Amino acid sequence: MKRYSPVVFILLAMALLAVACGGTVANTAPTATPPPPTEKPAPSPTPEPTETPLPPTATAAKAPSPAATDAVAMEKPTVAPTDTVAPPSPTPAPDWLSVEGRTADGLPTLGNPDAPVVVVDYSDFL
Amino acid sequence: MLGTEPELKETYVKSGEVLLVFNPILDHADRSVQAHNAAECAADQNRFWPLHDVLFEFESQLYGGDVRAVIKELALQVDMDHDQFNQCVDAQTYVERVKAQDQRRRALGIRTRPTIDVNGQLFVGPQPFTVLQTAIQPILE
Incomplete structure:
Protein backbone atom coordinates (compact mmCIF):
# COMPACT_ATOMS: atom_id res chain seq x y z
CA MET A 1 0.00 0.00 0.00
CA LYS A 2 1.07 3.43 -0.82
CA ARG A 3 1.83 5.62 2.14
CA TYR A 4 0.61 9.22 2.21
CA SER A 5 2.28 11.93 4.12
CA PRO A 6 0.35 13.64 6.91
CA VAL A 7 0.39 16.76 4.78
CA VAL A 8 -2.01 15.10 2.44
CA PHE A 9 -4.39 14.39 5.29
CA ILE A 10 -4.11 17.96 6.48
CA LEU A 11 -4.84 19.25 3.02
CA LEU A 12 -7.76 16.89 2.75
CA ALA A 13 -9.10 18.04 6.06
CA MET A 14 -8.75 21.66 5.02
CA ALA A 15 -10.50 20.93 1.78
CA LEU A 16 -13.35 19.31 3.66
CA LEU A 17 -13.53 22.28 5.97
CA ALA A 18 -13.59 24.61 3.00
CA VAL A 19 -16.41 22.59 1.53
CA ALA A 20 -18.21 22.65 4.82
CA CYS A 21 -17.84 26.42 5.03
CA GLY A 22 -18.83 26.78 1.45
CA GLY A 23 -22.01 24.78 2.17
CA THR A 24 -22.90 27.17 4.89
CA VAL A 25 -22.44 30.05 2.57
CA ALA A 26 -24.31 28.17 -0.06
CA ASN A 27 -27.13 27.56 2.39
CA THR A 28 -27.17 31.20 3.36
CA ALA A 29 -27.53 32.15 -0.22
CA PRO A 30 -30.56 29.97 -0.93
CA THR A 31 -32.13 31.07 2.29
CA ALA A 32 -32.12 34.51 0.87
CA THR A 33 -34.04 33.27 -2.10
CA PRO A 34 -37.68 34.25 -2.10
CA PRO A 35 -39.43 30.88 -1.63
CA PRO A 36 -38.13 29.83 1.77
CA PRO A 37 -38.43 33.21 3.46
CA THR A 38 -41.93 33.61 2.12
CA GLU A 39 -42.97 30.36 3.65
CA LYS A 40 -41.33 31.06 6.97
CA PRO A 41 -42.72 34.53 7.62
CA ALA A 42 -46.21 33.54 6.66
CA PRO A 43 -46.68 30.67 9.06
CA SER A 44 -44.83 32.18 11.96
CA PRO A 45 -46.87 35.41 12.20
CA THR A 46 -50.16 33.62 11.85
CA PRO A 47 -49.89 31.13 14.65
CA GLU A 48 -48.02 33.27 17.09
CA PRO A 49 -50.09 36.41 16.79
CA THR A 50 -53.25 34.33 16.96
CA GLU A 51 -52.18 32.90 20.24
CA THR A 52 -50.89 36.15 21.60
CA PRO A 53 -54.01 38.12 20.69
CA VAL A 85 -92.92 54.73 10.52
CA ALA A 86 -94.30 55.16 7.07
CA PRO A 87 -96.83 52.28 7.13
CA PRO A 88 -98.15 52.74 10.69
CA SER A 89 -99.23 56.30 10.21
CA PRO A 90 -101.76 55.51 7.51
CA THR A 91 -102.93 52.42 9.40
CA PRO A 92 -104.04 53.68 12.77
CA ALA A 93 -106.92 51.46 13.80
CA PRO A 94 -109.96 53.69 14.16
CA ASP A 95 -111.89 53.70 17.39
CA TRP A 96 -115.19 52.60 15.91
CA LEU A 97 -116.97 53.05 19.24
CA SER A 98 -116.59 56.77 18.82
CA VAL A 99 -117.67 56.98 15.19
CA GLU A 100 -121.23 58.25 14.93
CA GLY A 101 -123.07 58.61 11.67
CA ARG A 102 -126.40 58.32 9.87
CA THR A 103 -127.99 55.85 7.53
CA ALA A 104 -129.48 57.00 4.26
CA ASP A 105 -132.80 57.10 6.13
CA GLY A 106 -131.33 59.40 8.76
CA LEU A 107 -131.12 56.83 11.54
CA PRO A 108 -128.24 57.24 14.00
CA THR A 109 -125.38 54.76 13.62
CA LEU A 110 -122.37 53.70 15.63
CA GLY A 111 -119.29 52.09 14.13
CA ASN A 112 -117.81 51.25 10.78
CA PRO A 113 -120.14 52.39 7.98
CA ASP A 114 -118.59 49.69 5.76
CA ALA A 115 -119.05 46.89 8.28
CA PRO A 116 -120.16 43.57 6.79
CA VAL A 117 -122.91 43.23 9.39
CA VAL A 118 -125.59 45.82 10.12
CA VAL A 119 -127.54 45.39 13.34
CA VAL A 120 -130.66 47.55 13.65
CA ASP A 121 -132.04 47.95 17.13
CA TYR A 122 -135.75 48.88 17.13
CA SER A 123 -136.34 50.11 20.63
CA ASP A 124 -137.60 52.75 23.02
CA PHE A 125 -135.72 54.41 25.87
CA LEU A 126 -138.62 53.74 28.22
CA MET B 1 -131.36 45.30 23.50
CA LEU B 2 -129.90 47.14 26.48
CA GLY B 3 -128.69 43.89 28.01
CA THR B 4 -126.75 42.66 24.99
CA GLU B 5 -125.64 45.98 23.58
CA PRO B 6 -122.46 46.38 25.68
CA GLU B 7 -121.24 42.94 24.58
CA LEU B 8 -122.20 43.60 21.00
CA LYS B 9 -120.30 46.87 21.01
CA GLU B 10 -117.24 45.42 22.66
CA THR B 11 -117.12 42.28 20.50
CA TYR B 12 -118.16 43.49 17.07
CA VAL B 13 -118.69 47.25 16.83
CA LYS B 14 -115.32 48.11 18.32
CA SER B 15 -113.54 45.92 15.74
CA GLY B 16 -115.45 47.48 12.86
CA GLU B 17 -117.28 44.27 11.99
CA VAL B 18 -120.74 45.52 12.95
CA LEU B 19 -122.48 48.80 12.28
CA LEU B 20 -125.06 49.49 14.96
CA VAL B 21 -128.20 51.38 13.94
CA PHE B 22 -130.91 52.70 16.23
CA ASN B 23 -134.52 53.01 15.11
CA PRO B 24 -136.90 54.56 17.65
CA ILE B 25 -140.10 52.95 18.77
CA LEU B 26 -142.48 55.44 20.33
CA ASP B 27 -144.38 53.21 22.73
CA HIS B 28 -144.97 55.75 25.48
CA ALA B 29 -146.56 58.67 23.68
CA ASP B 30 -144.99 62.05 24.45
CA ARG B 31 -142.44 60.66 26.91
CA SER B 32 -140.96 58.52 24.17
CA VAL B 33 -141.10 61.40 21.70
CA GLN B 34 -139.26 63.70 24.12
CA ALA B 35 -136.59 61.13 24.86
CA HIS B 36 -135.91 60.41 21.19
CA ASN B 37 -136.05 64.08 20.26
CA ALA B 38 -133.42 64.72 22.94
CA ALA B 39 -131.24 61.92 21.62
CA GLU B 40 -131.36 63.50 18.18
CA CYS B 41 -130.38 66.84 19.73
CA ALA B 42 -127.34 65.12 21.26
CA ALA B 43 -126.57 63.66 17.83
CA ASP B 44 -126.08 67.24 16.59
CA GLN B 45 -122.94 67.20 18.75
CA ASN B 46 -122.03 63.58 17.95
CA ARG B 47 -123.29 62.53 21.38
CA PHE B 48 -126.26 60.41 20.40
CA TRP B 49 -124.82 57.16 21.75
CA PRO B 50 -123.54 58.54 25.05
CA LEU B 51 -126.98 60.03 25.78
CA HIS B 52 -128.64 56.86 24.48
CA ASP B 53 -126.65 54.90 27.10
CA VAL B 54 -127.60 57.33 29.89
CA LEU B 55 -131.31 57.30 28.98
CA PHE B 56 -131.36 53.50 28.99
CA GLU B 57 -129.50 53.33 32.27
CA PHE B 58 -131.88 55.73 34.00
CA GLU B 59 -135.02 54.93 32.07
CA SER B 60 -137.07 54.52 35.22
CA GLN B 61 -136.68 58.26 35.84
CA LEU B 62 -138.31 59.03 32.50
CA TYR B 63 -141.69 57.79 33.71
CA GLY B 64 -142.29 60.55 36.25
CA GLY B 65 -142.41 64.33 36.47
CA ASP B 66 -141.49 66.76 33.73
CA VAL B 67 -139.82 64.43 31.28
CA ARG B 68 -137.98 67.23 29.49
CA ALA B 69 -136.51 68.50 32.75
CA VAL B 70 -135.52 64.97 33.70
CA ILE B 71 -133.81 64.44 30.35
CA LYS B 72 -131.91 67.73 30.63
CA GLU B 73 -130.75 66.71 34.08
CA LEU B 74 -129.63 63.27 32.92
CA ALA B 75 -127.92 64.81 29.91
CA LEU B 76 -125.53 66.62 32.25
CA GLN B 77 -123.70 63.30 32.45
CA VAL B 78 -122.78 63.67 28.80
CA ASP B 79 -119.90 65.91 27.83
CA MET B 80 -121.39 68.38 25.34
CA ASP B 81 -122.65 71.95 24.94
CA HIS B 82 -125.69 71.84 27.23
CA ASP B 83 -127.04 75.24 26.26
CA GLN B 84 -127.19 74.16 22.65
CA PHE B 85 -128.68 70.84 23.68
CA ASN B 86 -131.37 72.39 25.89
CA GLN B 87 -132.37 74.85 23.19
CA CYS B 88 -132.74 72.00 20.73
CA VAL B 89 -134.83 69.99 23.20
CA ASP B 90 -137.11 72.95 23.93
CA ALA B 91 -137.46 73.76 20.25
CA GLN B 92 -138.67 70.21 19.63
CA THR B 93 -136.34 70.24 16.65
CA TYR B 94 -136.48 66.55 15.81
CA VAL B 95 -139.97 65.56 16.89
CA GLU B 96 -141.22 65.12 13.35
CA ARG B 97 -138.15 63.15 12.38
CA VAL B 98 -138.51 60.61 15.18
CA LYS B 99 -142.21 60.29 14.50
CA ALA B 100 -141.48 59.56 10.86
CA GLN B 101 -138.87 56.96 11.83
CA ASP B 102 -141.40 55.31 14.13
CA GLN B 103 -143.94 55.33 11.35
CA ARG B 104 -141.50 53.62 9.02
CA ARG B 105 -140.85 50.73 11.41
CA ARG B 106 -144.60 50.27 11.78
CA ALA B 107 -144.81 50.04 8.01
CA LEU B 108 -142.15 47.32 8.16
CA GLY B 109 -144.42 45.35 10.50
CA ILE B 110 -142.16 45.71 13.51
CA ARG B 111 -144.39 45.85 16.57
CA THR B 112 -142.39 44.32 19.39
CA ARG B 113 -139.81 46.15 21.44
CA PRO B 114 -137.02 45.41 21.13
CA THR B 115 -136.67 43.88 17.70
CA ILE B 116 -133.17 43.23 16.40
CA ASP B 117 -132.41 43.07 12.70
CA VAL B 118 -129.14 41.35 11.79
CA ASN B 119 -128.59 41.83 8.07
CA GLY B 120 -132.30 41.26 7.49
CA GLN B 121 -132.74 38.42 9.99
CA LEU B 122 -135.22 39.53 12.67
CA PHE B 123 -135.03 38.61 16.34
CA VAL B 124 -138.17 39.61 18.19
CA GLY B 125 -138.01 40.39 21.90
CA PRO B 126 -135.02 40.46 24.23
CA GLN B 127 -132.24 38.10 23.09
CA PRO B 128 -129.13 36.83 24.82
CA PHE B 129 -125.88 37.86 23.20
CA THR B 130 -125.12 34.29 22.12
CA VAL B 131 -128.23 34.24 19.94
CA LEU B 132 -127.15 37.37 18.11
CA GLN B 133 -123.67 35.93 17.87
CA THR B 134 -124.93 32.84 16.04
CA ALA B 135 -126.39 35.16 13.44
CA ILE B 136 -123.40 37.47 13.17
CA GLN B 137 -120.50 35.03 13.26
CA PRO B 138 -121.32 33.06 10.08
CA ILE B 139 -121.52 36.29 8.12
CA LEU B 140 -118.01 37.23 9.24
CA GLU B 141 -116.48 33.83 8.40
Missing part, protein backbone atom coordinates in the same frame (compact mmCIF):
# COMPACT_ATOMS: atom_id res chain seq x y z
CA LEU A 54 -56.14 35.59 22.49
CA PRO A 55 -55.43 37.11 25.85
CA PRO A 56 -56.13 40.52 24.39
CA THR A 57 -59.36 39.04 23.11
CA ALA A 58 -60.48 39.61 26.64
CA THR A 59 -59.83 43.23 25.98
CA ALA A 60 -61.96 43.02 22.92
CA ALA A 61 -64.62 41.31 24.92
CA LYS A 62 -64.48 43.95 27.60
CA ALA A 63 -66.21 46.71 25.83
CA PRO A 64 -65.57 46.77 22.14
CA SER A 65 -67.95 43.90 21.45
CA PRO A 66 -70.92 45.33 23.32
CA ALA A 67 -70.12 48.75 22.08
CA ALA A 68 -70.08 47.51 18.56
CA THR A 69 -73.29 45.62 19.16
CA ASP A 70 -74.88 48.71 20.54
CA ALA A 71 -73.65 50.72 17.67
CA VAL A 72 -75.30 48.28 15.29
CA ALA A 73 -78.41 48.20 17.37
CA MET A 74 -78.56 51.94 17.35
CA GLU A 75 -77.98 52.18 13.66
CA LYS A 76 -80.57 49.62 12.68
CA PRO A 77 -83.49 51.25 14.45
CA THR A 78 -82.49 54.52 12.94
CA VAL A 79 -82.83 53.03 9.52
CA ALA A 80 -85.75 50.72 10.28
CA PRO A 81 -88.05 53.36 11.73
CA THR A 82 -87.88 55.26 8.54
CA ASP A 83 -89.44 52.28 6.82
CA THR A 84 -91.61 51.29 9.75
Whole structure:
Protein backbone atom coordinates (compact mmCIF):
# COMPACT_ATOMS: atom_id res chain seq x y z
CA MET A 1 0.00 0.00 0.00
CA LYS A 2 1.07 3.43 -0.82
CA ARG A 3 1.83 5.62 2.14
CA TYR A 4 0.61 9.22 2.21
CA SER A 5 2.28 11.93 4.12
CA PRO A 6 0.35 13.64 6.91
CA VAL A 7 0.39 16.76 4.78
CA VAL A 8 -2.01 15.10 2.44
CA PHE A 9 -4.39 14.39 5.29
CA ILE A 10 -4.11 17.96 6.48
CA LEU A 11 -4.84 19.25 3.02
CA LEU A 12 -7.76 16.89 2.75
CA ALA A 13 -9.10 18.04 6.06
CA MET A 14 -8.75 21.66 5.02
CA ALA A 15 -10.50 20.93 1.78
CA LEU A 16 -13.35 19.31 3.66
CA LEU A 17 -13.53 22.28 5.97
CA ALA A 18 -13.59 24.61 3.00
CA VAL A 19 -16.41 22.59 1.53
CA ALA A 20 -18.21 22.65 4.82
CA CYS A 21 -17.84 26.42 5.03
CA GLY A 22 -18.83 26.78 1.45
CA GLY A 23 -22.01 24.78 2.17
CA THR A 24 -22.90 27.17 4.89
CA VAL A 25 -22.44 30.05 2.57
CA ALA A 26 -24.31 28.17 -0.06
CA ASN A 27 -27.13 27.56 2.39
CA THR A 28 -27.17 31.20 3.36
CA ALA A 29 -27.53 32.15 -0.22
CA PRO A 30 -30.56 29.97 -0.93
CA THR A 31 -32.13 31.07 2.29
CA ALA A 32 -32.12 34.51 0.87
CA THR A 33 -34.04 33.27 -2.10
CA PRO A 34 -37.68 34.25 -2.10
CA PRO A 35 -39.43 30.88 -1.63
CA PRO A 36 -38.13 29.83 1.77
CA PRO A 37 -38.43 33.21 3.46
CA THR A 38 -41.93 33.61 2.12
CA GLU A 39 -42.97 30.36 3.65
CA LYS A 40 -41.33 31.06 6.97
CA PRO A 41 -42.72 34.53 7.62
CA ALA A 42 -46.21 33.54 6.66
CA PRO A 43 -46.68 30.67 9.06
CA SER A 44 -44.83 32.18 11.96
CA PRO A 45 -46.87 35.41 12.20
CA THR A 46 -50.16 33.62 11.85
CA PRO A 47 -49.89 31.13 14.65
CA GLU A 48 -48.02 33.27 17.09
CA PRO A 49 -50.09 36.41 16.79
CA THR A 50 -53.25 34.33 16.96
CA GLU A 51 -52.18 32.90 20.24
CA THR A 52 -50.89 36.15 21.60
CA PRO A 53 -54.01 38.12 20.69
CA LEU A 54 -56.14 35.59 22.49
CA PRO A 55 -55.43 37.11 25.85
CA PRO A 56 -56.13 40.52 24.39
CA THR A 57 -59.36 39.04 23.11
CA ALA A 58 -60.48 39.61 26.64
CA THR A 59 -59.83 43.23 25.98
CA ALA A 60 -61.96 43.02 22.92
CA ALA A 61 -64.62 41.31 24.92
CA LYS A 62 -64.48 43.95 27.60
CA ALA A 63 -66.21 46.71 25.83
CA PRO A 64 -65.57 46.77 22.14
CA SER A 65 -67.95 43.90 21.45
CA PRO A 66 -70.92 45.33 23.32
CA ALA A 67 -70.12 48.75 22.08
CA ALA A 68 -70.08 47.51 18.56
CA THR A 69 -73.29 45.62 19.16
CA ASP A 70 -74.88 48.71 20.54
CA ALA A 71 -73.65 50.72 17.67
CA VAL A 72 -75.30 48.28 15.29
CA ALA A 73 -78.41 48.20 17.37
CA MET A 74 -78.56 51.94 17.35
CA GLU A 75 -77.98 52.18 13.66
CA LYS A 76 -80.57 49.62 12.68
CA PRO A 77 -83.49 51.25 14.45
CA THR A 78 -82.49 54.52 12.94
CA VAL A 79 -82.83 53.03 9.52
CA ALA A 80 -85.75 50.72 10.28
CA PRO A 81 -88.05 53.36 11.73
CA THR A 82 -87.88 55.26 8.54
CA ASP A 83 -89.44 52.28 6.82
CA THR A 84 -91.61 51.29 9.75
CA VAL A 85 -92.92 54.73 10.52
CA ALA A 86 -94.30 55.16 7.07
CA PRO A 87 -96.83 52.28 7.13
CA PRO A 88 -98.15 52.74 10.69
CA SER A 89 -99.23 56.30 10.21
CA PRO A 90 -101.76 55.51 7.51
CA THR A 91 -102.93 52.42 9.40
CA PRO A 92 -104.04 53.68 12.77
CA ALA A 93 -106.92 51.46 13.80
CA PRO A 94 -109.96 53.69 14.16
CA ASP A 95 -111.89 53.70 17.39
CA TRP A 96 -115.19 52.60 15.91
CA LEU A 97 -116.97 53.05 19.24
CA SER A 98 -116.59 56.77 18.82
CA VAL A 99 -117.67 56.98 15.19
CA GLU A 100 -121.23 58.25 14.93
CA GLY A 101 -123.07 58.61 11.67
CA ARG A 102 -126.40 58.32 9.87
CA THR A 103 -127.99 55.85 7.53
CA ALA A 104 -129.48 57.00 4.26
CA ASP A 105 -132.80 57.10 6.13
CA GLY A 106 -131.33 59.40 8.76
CA LEU A 107 -131.12 56.83 11.54
CA PRO A 108 -128.24 57.24 14.00
CA THR A 109 -125.38 54.76 13.62
CA LEU A 110 -122.37 53.70 15.63
CA GLY A 111 -119.29 52.09 14.13
CA ASN A 112 -117.81 51.25 10.78
CA PRO A 113 -120.14 52.39 7.98
CA ASP A 114 -118.59 49.69 5.76
CA ALA A 115 -119.05 46.89 8.28
CA PRO A 116 -120.16 43.57 6.79
CA VAL A 117 -122.91 43.23 9.39
CA VAL A 118 -125.59 45.82 10.12
CA VAL A 119 -127.54 45.39 13.34
CA VAL A 120 -130.66 47.55 13.65
CA ASP A 121 -132.04 47.95 17.13
CA TYR A 122 -135.75 48.88 17.13
CA SER A 123 -136.34 50.11 20.63
CA ASP A 124 -137.60 52.75 23.02
CA PHE A 125 -135.72 54.41 25.87
CA LEU A 126 -138.62 53.74 28.22
CA MET B 1 -131.36 45.30 23.50
CA LEU B 2 -129.90 47.14 26.48
CA GLY B 3 -128.69 43.89 28.01
CA THR B 4 -126.75 42.66 24.99
CA GLU B 5 -125.64 45.98 23.58
CA PRO B 6 -122.46 46.38 25.68
CA GLU B 7 -121.24 42.94 24.58
CA LEU B 8 -122.20 43.60 21.00
CA LYS B 9 -120.30 46.87 21.01
CA GLU B 10 -117.24 45.42 22.66
CA THR B 11 -117.12 42.28 20.50
CA TYR B 12 -118.16 43.49 17.07
CA VAL B 13 -118.69 47.25 16.83
CA LYS B 14 -115.32 48.11 18.32
CA SER B 15 -113.54 45.92 15.74
CA GLY B 16 -115.45 47.48 12.86
CA GLU B 17 -117.28 44.27 11.99
CA VAL B 18 -120.74 45.52 12.95
CA LEU B 19 -122.48 48.80 12.28
CA LEU B 20 -125.06 49.49 14.96
CA VAL B 21 -128.20 51.38 13.94
CA PHE B 22 -130.91 52.70 16.23
CA ASN B 23 -134.52 53.01 15.11
CA PRO B 24 -136.90 54.56 17.65
CA ILE B 25 -140.10 52.95 18.77
CA LEU B 26 -142.48 55.44 20.33
CA ASP B 27 -144.38 53.21 22.73
CA HIS B 28 -144.97 55.75 25.48
CA ALA B 29 -146.56 58.67 23.68
CA ASP B 30 -144.99 62.05 24.45
CA ARG B 31 -142.44 60.66 26.91
CA SER B 32 -140.96 58.52 24.17
CA VAL B 33 -141.10 61.40 21.70
CA GLN B 34 -139.26 63.70 24.12
CA ALA B 35 -136.59 61.13 24.86
CA HIS B 36 -135.91 60.41 21.19
CA ASN B 37 -136.05 64.08 20.26
CA ALA B 38 -133.42 64.72 22.94
CA ALA B 39 -131.24 61.92 21.62
CA GLU B 40 -131.36 63.50 18.18
CA CYS B 41 -130.38 66.84 19.73
CA ALA B 42 -127.34 65.12 21.26
CA ALA B 43 -126.57 63.66 17.83
CA ASP B 44 -126.08 67.24 16.59
CA GLN B 45 -122.94 67.20 18.75
CA ASN B 46 -122.03 63.58 17.95
CA ARG B 47 -123.29 62.53 21.38
CA PHE B 48 -126.26 60.41 20.40
CA TRP B 49 -124.82 57.16 21.75
CA PRO B 50 -123.54 58.54 25.05
CA LEU B 51 -126.98 60.03 25.78
CA HIS B 52 -128.64 56.86 24.48
CA ASP B 53 -126.65 54.90 27.10
CA VAL B 54 -127.60 57.33 29.89
CA LEU B 55 -131.31 57.30 28.98
CA PHE B 56 -131.36 53.50 28.99
CA GLU B 57 -129.50 53.33 32.27
CA PHE B 58 -131.88 55.73 34.00
CA GLU B 59 -135.02 54.93 32.07
CA SER B 60 -137.07 54.52 35.22
CA GLN B 61 -136.68 58.26 35.84
CA LEU B 62 -138.31 59.03 32.50
CA TYR B 63 -141.69 57.79 33.71
CA GLY B 64 -142.29 60.55 36.25
CA GLY B 65 -142.41 64.33 36.47
CA ASP B 66 -141.49 66.76 33.73
CA VAL B 67 -139.82 64.43 31.28
CA ARG B 68 -137.98 67.23 29.49
CA ALA B 69 -136.51 68.50 32.75
CA VAL B 70 -135.52 64.97 33.70
CA ILE B 71 -133.81 64.44 30.35
CA LYS B 72 -131.91 67.73 30.63
CA GLU B 73 -130.75 66.71 34.08
CA LEU B 74 -129.63 63.27 32.92
CA ALA B 75 -127.92 64.81 29.91
CA LEU B 76 -125.53 66.62 32.25
CA GLN B 77 -123.70 63.30 32.45
CA VAL B 78 -122.78 63.67 28.80
CA ASP B 79 -119.90 65.91 27.83
CA MET B 80 -121.39 68.38 25.34
CA ASP B 81 -122.65 71.95 24.94
CA HIS B 82 -125.69 71.84 27.23
CA ASP B 83 -127.04 75.24 26.26
CA GLN B 84 -127.19 74.16 22.65
CA PHE B 85 -128.68 70.84 23.68
CA ASN B 86 -131.37 72.39 25.89
CA GLN B 87 -132.37 74.85 23.19
CA CYS B 88 -132.74 72.00 20.73
CA VAL B 89 -134.83 69.99 23.20
CA ASP B 90 -137.11 72.95 23.93
CA ALA B 91 -137.46 73.76 20.25
CA GLN B 92 -138.67 70.21 19.63
CA THR B 93 -136.34 70.24 16.65
CA TYR B 94 -136.48 66.55 15.81
CA VAL B 95 -139.97 65.56 16.89
CA GLU B 96 -141.22 65.12 13.35
CA ARG B 97 -138.15 63.15 12.38
CA VAL B 98 -138.51 60.61 15.18
CA LYS B 99 -142.21 60.29 14.50
CA ALA B 100 -141.48 59.56 10.86
CA GLN B 101 -138.87 56.96 11.83
CA ASP B 102 -141.40 55.31 14.13
CA GLN B 103 -143.94 55.33 11.35
CA ARG B 104 -141.50 53.62 9.02
CA ARG B 105 -140.85 50.73 11.41
CA ARG B 106 -144.60 50.27 11.78
CA ALA B 107 -144.81 50.04 8.01
CA LEU B 108 -142.15 47.32 8.16
CA GLY B 109 -144.42 45.35 10.50
CA ILE B 110 -142.16 45.71 13.51
CA ARG B 111 -144.39 45.85 16.57
CA THR B 112 -142.39 44.32 19.39
CA ARG B 113 -139.81 46.15 21.44
CA PRO B 114 -137.02 45.41 21.13
CA THR B 115 -136.67 43.88 17.70
CA ILE B 116 -133.17 43.23 16.40
CA ASP B 117 -132.41 43.07 12.70
CA VAL B 118 -129.14 41.35 11.79
CA ASN B 119 -128.59 41.83 8.07
CA GLY B 120 -132.30 41.26 7.49
CA GLN B 121 -132.74 38.42 9.99
CA LEU B 122 -135.22 39.53 12.67
CA PHE B 123 -135.03 38.61 16.34
CA VAL B 124 -138.17 39.61 18.19
CA GLY B 125 -138.01 40.39 21.90
CA PRO B 126 -135.02 40.46 24.23
CA GLN B 127 -132.24 38.10 23.09
CA PRO B 128 -129.13 36.83 24.82
CA PHE B 129 -125.88 37.86 23.20
CA THR B 130 -125.12 34.29 22.12
CA VAL B 131 -128.23 34.24 19.94
CA LEU B 132 -127.15 37.37 18.11
CA GLN B 133 -123.67 35.93 17.87
CA THR B 134 -124.93 32.84 16.04
CA ALA B 135 -126.39 35.16 13.44
CA ILE B 136 -123.40 37.47 13.17
CA GLN B 137 -120.50 35.03 13.26
CA PRO B 138 -121.32 33.06 10.08
CA ILE B 139 -121.52 36.29 8.12
CA LEU B 140 -118.01 37.23 9.24
CA GLU B 141 -116.48 33.83 8.40
